[in-house]
Amino acid sequence: MKKLGFLLIAAALMLPLAAGGKGESAQGTHKIGVSMYNLTSEYLTSLKTHMEKYVAEKPEYSSVKLVFLDAQSDPVKQNSQVDNLITQKVNSIVMIPFDREQQVPAVEAAAKAGVPLIELCASTVSDKKRSYVGSDDIQSGLMLAQEMFKTTKPNAKIIVLHGPTGQNAQVMRYAGLKEVMKNYPNAKIVAEKVCDWDRSRALDAIQNIIQSGMEFDAVFAENDEMAMGALLACEGAGVKGKFIGGVDAIPDALLAVEAGRLNCTVFQNSVAQARTAVDVAVKLANGESIEKLYDIPYELVTKANVAKYK
Template sequence: MKKTMFSALLASLICLALVVAGCASKGGNAESQAPAQASGSESGGGQIHIGAALPDFSDKWLSYLQEGMEKYQKTQDGVNVTYVDAQNDASKQLAQIETFISQKVDAIVMVPVDTVSAVDIVDRANKANIPIVVVNRWFEGVDKAASYVGSESITAGVMQMEEVAKLLGGKGNIAIMTGQLGQEAQIKRTEGNKQVIGKYPDMSIVLEGTASWDRAKGMALMENWLNSGKKIDAVVSNNDEMAIGAIMAAEAANKADGMIFAGVDATPDALEYVKSGKLQVTVFQNADGQGKSGLETAIKAARGEQVEKNVYVPYELVTKDNVDEYVKKWE
């Protein structure tokens, strides 16, 4: 009797198990069968993911460009931006771009470390069908990017040197302090300087050297120049940080009086030097405007909108006469 009851119970349990298994097979498993959630702009109005590859977080002017991007990002709903620092290492920046590509970001914003690797980076982004926007540093082949956002560097060099020539009355010995060799801004700003100097028979370049955009290196280079014994009437620098370093060295040697100093960028620190009369010339390069326009263009490209091939942000001459106007821009 007990054996018969046990057999009947066992048969019932087997039948129940078969019914449950059949229902599960028919209804499907929600966890394994449901389609994966799309990411980025493919999710139908979801988050847009932008990869921002910057060359050096410690560079003062570039930090303002990044702030411009971050401020604009806060005005945009559904936009996520990942910022990475290449630490001025071209191979590191390439690896960071490859990571963005593997993550399938919706667009990339890049300020290139150098003009050689930049060409390859743009090509890789294009092959992955990811729009890439190049900001600030122009190079041969940048036309293959979705857009270039920046300023025409040669204009800064021309504006800067024309004002220096005016202050010197068209006569004097010029020392040109350049940025990192091979970069577009270094090449073109210096070219602009030399174009102007070539118009004045009584002006000549007596010294030229690189301080790689850095204040401390600018100070060290200026110390070497002062020790050379050559007469210097004006130090014309590719950026403000190097110019400030040159001023500091000249002051320490008690040789700053009567010497003209010129930079580019019109950073807050530089504007203080202009107000004090120590830095006579700088050229405003709108870091905030370039950062904002770069990210804005990348977001449009990520959404499939048409973007301008070149977005130019103009340079503006800054002297003691109009410096307060530019101080307000940073407030």
């Protein structure tokens, strides 16, 4: 009897561990790791803010703890950080990948360890992610290019400002531009500059192009930071009448569109992306079923409708 009593006590003590599984106890804190490729980006900073605010304001998420990591645009560092989150036994991982191919090992490591990982805002080519929450980047490129050709001439000379080479947004937004250009065979890309989503690098690039005397009609910037850099360069040099557009609808860009300084931007819904990512990550932590894709559509923003987005 004494032996039986000891076994029953031991079994009772083990029950909370069994209930929790990997990571924190299912009845305790849900720890969600969030790997962001660079928190100096205004858009990614807004995603972080909206995720934190959503968790803080929603009573059901009082047990949710978000652990944010900044990879500082280093793909090797981001893979290492995901490995670290796996070692910490987080309940789920949200990753905004720096590179669509170089971050595949991180996705595969999480899958192998049994830690559910979703991708937010940017995606990898891996099929081992549990879900993608975000927008279809090729659509933003299509929208921006279509608006560009409404404003410029069919044989427009175009400058393209690229994000980091290999990032999904960079690849797919450029693909959207090239798709639209099939309808304008006389249009030409006269310069392409990799500015890594950075305003100051875009400003320098366009200043150098203006000083070189190169003719151009439009600047297709793959994000708003670079579009604002191009705008400042043109305004500083007194260059007028050029189409300039970007993607993300950051506050500076919205103000510039409203003032008629920037032709357009493409709205990427950071609030919906952030909240959906948290919801999906919590569902995974609870062992609930989820969808493979949560598509949050892009929306074109011009002076005619910009008030809706401010």
